[in-house]
Amino acid sequence: MCALKVRIKFAKEGIMRFIGHLDMMRYFQKAFRRSGIDIQYSQGFSPHQLISFAAPLGVGLTSTGEYMDIVMGNCPSSEEMIRLLNEQMVDDVRILSVVVLPDNSKNAMSIVTTADYKINFREGMEPDFDLKKAIEDFMTQETIMVTKKTKKSEKTMDIKPMIHTFYEEDGGCFMNVDTGSTQNLKPEQVMTTLYKFMGRDFDPFSIFIHRCETYGENFKPLEKYGDIIL
Template sequence: MPRYRVKYSKEGPARYSSHLDMVRAFDRSTRRAGLPVAFSEGFNPHPKFSFASPLPVGIGGGDEYMDMELTRAIAPEELAERLEANMQEGYRVIAVKEIPQGSPALMSLISRAAYRATAPLPLDYAQAELSSAVQNILNFKEIMVTREIKGRRKEIDIRPGLFSLTGRIKEHILEINMELLIGSSGNVRPTEILWEMSRSGGIPLLPEDFRVQRTALYANGPSGPVSLWEV
């Protein structure tokens, strides 16, 4: 059966929907669009969708991916047009392409994600202070966080999963950009980096003061990270 990769965004009110809500939204949209979606077999058949990585509730995504299988081939441009016309508010289909059968699952490809966090600029806070705060975090040999794993609290060093961190002030907005580990080998959450910047980095803001957007998902390529779209 033909398989397609859908590149989409999840913004606005859709940011507050759960992963399960999003799966249902795509199911409704494909039904309204009359797309010949393939379903699994068994007592509880479900559409053959697979998503790259669930977004936490409240975090938007501008470069998200899902794969779907159809029972018959449709031109990618037509699929994108029909699906986009029937998506609910907050979701936008950016592009669709056909991928070979047997291609690796999206979740097995992901190695890192880029995030942008923005917040109103604190009074009298300058670029020099922000640059110093960012460098302070980058100089850390370790960043310990507490995770609950199988009912037990465990200390984890997330510093190896912080690949890049920058900050800038644009008019009255403070912006933090970061690339973090994500996928089968582990995950670093953007809120954990923002908390560390608040706690010991010198930024007078809390994680909840920021609006966070996932801006890109990457796979490991022969010469470095590449967009999932290029895989």
């Protein structure tokens, strides 16, 4: 049987933003079994579904740009796959697209480079400074140094090369930052550093973070690496 690599784009919104990555993996494993699609399993004493996710979404964040790769045997059309899977989804998880990948394609996790994020403020918790001017002044700095703490050490680094786009939008802000296993910058870190630049303390509870899209090299959306299954 010919095995196909398939990339699935999905949205995670509403109350499901509080479900962690491991629970989402188990959720999709059950959804694939219920849908009846021909997902393939690993070999050995403990077979598991051949699923890999792109950059995991943090708890509390919503997204319309999440991806997973699966391996399938018999594969229906993209339209039929979307229907079969969405019949198994809860209201706040939606399958958005399904594409088949070339045989030599790398998995989504290994090619992620950046992601778009939209930041909105909770009512009554907006910044007490001019956000548009603050971001403009913030991004004119030659370097933007931060200290990242781990369990064993501290590391000072320049995050400016990791911020590709950052501007005010509709009372909130939009940013494209490095995401993935090689370089990873969280939107919360950018906002914390912006507030520190303005001489303010940042409250993470003051914002909602939404991931809009996830990209590979040259800002190519991950779904564009494949073709629609006819």
